[in-house]
Amino acid sequence: MRIFCEGDADKRFIVGLLQHLESIGQLKPKPEYGKYIFSKNCKSKLLKIDNYKKEGKLIGTKIKKALFIFDADFENDDKTGGLENSKNAIKQLIRDLDWDIETYYYIFDKNLDDFIVKTLDERQQKCFEVFDKCLDIQDKNKNKKISTCIYKKLYPQAPYDFSHPNFDPLKQKLTKLFQ
Secondary structure, X not given: OEEEEOOHXXXXXXXXXXXXXXXXXXXXXXXXXXXXXXXXXXXXXXXXXXXXXXXHOOEOOOEOEEEEEEEOXXXXXXXXXXXXXHHHHHHHHHHHXXXXXEEEEEEEOOOHHHHHHHOOOHHXXXXXXXXXXXXXXXXXXXXXXXXXXXXXXXXXXXXXXXXXXXXXXXXXXXXXXXX
């Protein structure tokens, strides 16, 4: 199996989520989850068919399932941004790859950091809003990267509540992939 994502932060997040699923008994233990996850370094490379030649040779033998995980971004930030554009782009890539295996995708509705902030409780979300206003960083923090970095520093042992229902669709796809 293979999981394809945009960047190293996404890869670390996915490894953490897989470890969580293992810890609650939803996945059988697998050493080195990271060896199944391949970062393509950016969305444009993730969505480009030319970047899958090596994997194409392994389809059906070593790779029997694939999952693409990436951000939709904000429409004005990226020509492939926005949820609908991202869905259309990944569906086209999957058609073009024409892999004869189970292939899934999961797209965060904006970006990973925005998604993570939405999983925090209401009080924590309000704190980040106040923090953004106090430092006048709303424009610099629209993708919530600053907020999630601060949160990880404050709560390094449990950076996310993976039991939050927002994680359920992605957890289902990952569990299905590792069955």
